[in-house]
Amino acid sequence: MDTQITKTDIRSLSLEDLKKRFLDLGEKAFRANQVYEWLWKKSAFSFDEMSNLSKPLREKLNELFVINAVKVNTSQFSSDKTIKNTFVLHDKHLIEGVLIPTTERMTACVSSQVGCSLTCKFCATGYMERKRNLNADEIYDQVVLIDQQAKEHYGIPLSNIVYMGMGEPLLNYSNVLKSIDRITAEDGLNMSYKRITVSTAGIAKMIKKLGDDDVKFNLALSLHAANDSKRNEIMPINEQNSLAALAEALKYYFAKTKNPVTYEYIIFNNFNDELEDAKELARFCKHVPCKVNIIEYNPIAFADFTNAAVDKTEIFANYLKKQGVITNIRRSRGKDIDAACGQLAVKEENK
Template sequence: MNAIVEKKEIRNLSVEDLKKVLIAEGEPAFRAKQISEWLWMKSARSFEEMTNLPKALREKLNERFSLNVVNIHQSQHSSDKTIKNTFRLADNNIIEGVLIPTPERMTACVSSQVGCSLTCKFCATGYMERKRNLDAGEIYDQVVLIDQQAKLNYGIPLSNIVYMGMGEPLLNYANVLRSIDRLTAPDGLNMSPKRITVSTAGIAKMIKKLGDDQVKFNLALSLHAANDVKRNEIMPINEQNTLKALAEALKYYFIKTKNPVTYEYILFDNFNDGLEDAAELAKFCKHLPCKVNIIEYNPISFASFQNAEEDKTEAFANYLRKQGVITNIRRSRGKDIDAACGQLAIKEK
């Protein structure tokens, strides 16, 4: 194995951990704060960049630790200005992330795992194996690189981050929360947590943990069906996390955080797009303050689902609105480069 991967990744250490290492090496403790600022405020990509550290210390850090930065491997530009990136990790694994520009916002869609273990039937990533979780630094790097891309291509910095790329964020709980801490902390990138959304396929006990941790970011649940029979068919995770269990977890989360929840609902032709489905969804929405994003389906080669017809989409949305549910219809971005919702899958070996 490559030596750089065998060394301990320095970004996996807290400032307190760094202090202990430095003191043991005979270095002053205040250097830990300087190193942390280089890593999380200035997004340093090598120890050499840390110019206010003595050269001997930089060399010592380089010998003892790795800084496993993420690099852009390939970028594809969509006709609608969306940019899809394949990122190469230090161990040569590949993940994907997307820059989604709209008139209102500049959004980074980032991955939390290499692959995914959830096998949702409509999602290309679900047909990949899950190889490993991403470290907090690897998630952070995606944001930094996509922000640079936004400024370079459109002259506008990132305004929003969505954890909607590859993987299930709540199955990489500690690293996802640490990455958000580093993105939002004053001694990190100082972004607003209200500009960050974590999307989950629905793991009840982890949603409750978000409540216990009183998180400040937004939570979105990929729902896609509001009855257990249909949801089991397309999302096997529902068998252990039924709609009843999810409703209880979400109510607990709301009591603890006072954050409303977004339900993401892809409309599949002749599967979950009828008014009876809308009625079930409206009933599910009564549990707590929420809104619904109706998402256009993006067909993938692995599955036979098709997008719902336009008139049924409008009728579905109008039914929800008449029931008092805040409802938005989201049009897909980046479909022509397989960058849209549910299309992220590594095609190369």
């Protein structure tokens, strides 16, 4: 008989829950504090690493609990030093996460779901089935593993985290927020909220919930068109979350948090790259303080979009700047290993 089924995922327990379990086992509460520190501050992936616990206690923990540690399955190295990882979860599902090194920062791009339930036409993950949400510890583990890679290969720790990998973070709301709590907590990884960005395709009621919860991290909205008919065409979620609904939600969010918003805008050839598109985007930018990241389109096998011409991209960006909108043109990283924005799709999951 497999006893694994009866084991409790120890990282699903709060510190108070863990103390109670230890007292029930006849152990002192401070032992729970030690284990909690090993789990979240020292990122232990096994009980055997917990060297200040007695061997009998470690054996007892192994009998009763499990640490569902994420493992690196494969890593690919881009010519621009980007590293794409396929991670394997405890139930054999696969996800992807990326280390993006630049001269200014080391950024981890992490996934929040196995697959995605949204069907954005330009995104490879959108062509996958959503298998399940990731638990908070599975998101946390991606950060730990990518941080280890940054130190190992470049001698520099992670400076930034973006929730821009596989899945829609706001459809896994509680686990995403719990993962950020563990990443930012003093008894966790102690990273700054200001170094974390959560990107959403745009779910109005959940953006309002971010405001109600007074979140401290940065919010990015994958906009890609400031015109409902165009956005409906490439992002079916817009049919239930129109630009008017998103504008209302963003105003509510900003009123609560005072955090400016970043709009991500992939610029497609002959679709959303005209001056009229730039004018529509500039008008949308008036709703709340914001900046715009214009992103190169990264081709995927499922779609026939192409990237806008360089000169049109420059004209587009310059128009926004003249309207007083902070605008950056982002060059793609890791395109040669399918690690760039919109390209994450685990091949093994697509059998």
